[in-house]
Amino acid sequence: MSIPSVKGVLQLDVGAKFDTRVRRDGKEVQLRAFGRADGLEITAFLQRVDFDATADKCLSAWWPDSKKSPLPKTDIQEKPARNGIARAEYMVEEFGGVKVQQKNVHAYLGSRDLCAEIHLSKAGFKPNDISLFEDFLASVRLLPEEQASAK
Numbered sequence: 484m485s486i487p488s489v490k491g492v493l494q495l496d497v498g499a500k501f502d503t504r505v506r507r508d509g510k511e512v513q514l515r516a517f518g519r520a521d522g523l524e525i526t527a528f529l530q531r532v533d534f535d536a537t538a539d540k541c542l543s544a545w546w547p548d549s550k551k552s553p554l555p556k557t558d559i560q561e562k563p564a565r566n567g568i569a570r571a572e573y574m575v576e577e578f579g580g581v582k583v584q585q586k587n588v589h590a591y592l593g594s595r596d597l598c599a600e601i602h603l604s605k606a607g608f609k610p611n612d613i614s615l616f617e618d619f620l621a622s623v624r625l626l627p628e629e630q631a632s633a634k
Contacts (some may be wrong), residue, residue, distance in 0.1 A: 485631035486512050489535055491597045492631050493529045494624040501525075522613050526602045526631035538594030546571045549589055554578065556587075568592055568620060574608070584608050588616050594627035604614055 484494045487505060497516035505512050512624040516525040534540060546561065549571070563569055568590050575585040586608035592599040601623060603616050 484512055484527060486529060486531060487512065489531055489597075490628060490630055491529070491595065492539065492626045492629040493527060493592070493599045494617075494626055495525075496622060497525050497527075499520060511577050521615055522605050522607070524602075524604045524606075530598050531596055532593075532598045533596070536596060536598045538567055538569040538591050541591040541593040541598035541600065542569040542571060542589075545591065545598065546589060549602075557563065564591075566621075567625070568623070576607070578582050579596045586612065586616070588620075590620055590623070592623070592625040596627050597625065597627055598626050 498519050500518040501514055501516040503512060503514045509531040514527040554575050557576055559573045561571045571589045573587050575583055577583055583606050585604055585606045588603045590601045605612055
């Protein structure tokens with residue numbers, strides 16, 4: 484995924500069913516995947532920023548607003564960048580009186596003037612599902628000098 488007329492590509496394989504949209508000001512592109520057989524929900528954002536971006540700086544800039552969401556979060560963990568990805572993780576045990584057991588991971592990447600956030604979640608999370616998150620994140624790349632190819 485890329486922002487039109489901006490150098491840099493967020494490389495990720497979300498499956499066959501997804502939609503993308505560019506924000507009105509042209510500074511951000513958003514992607515939402517759906518219908519995955521593994522139940523992993525994926526939303527990704529790639530944005531041009533006005534600071535020298537790193538994974539940790541992108542987490543510091545964006546996570547505080549996500550953390551304020553009204554979801555009842557437990558087991559909140561913030562992790563500094565490792566392999567180019569900084570993370571914030573939490574569980575949503577229940578929502579609206581319904582037990583959901585939803586694991587959430589916000590993964591941040593940054594380079595040059597680009598920040599990327601990938602929000603992964605899975606309802607009905609079981610401990611062995613963590614491999615879905617880890618395998619997906621291991622395949623993600625932010626390629627700041629690449630130009631998107633037309634398809």
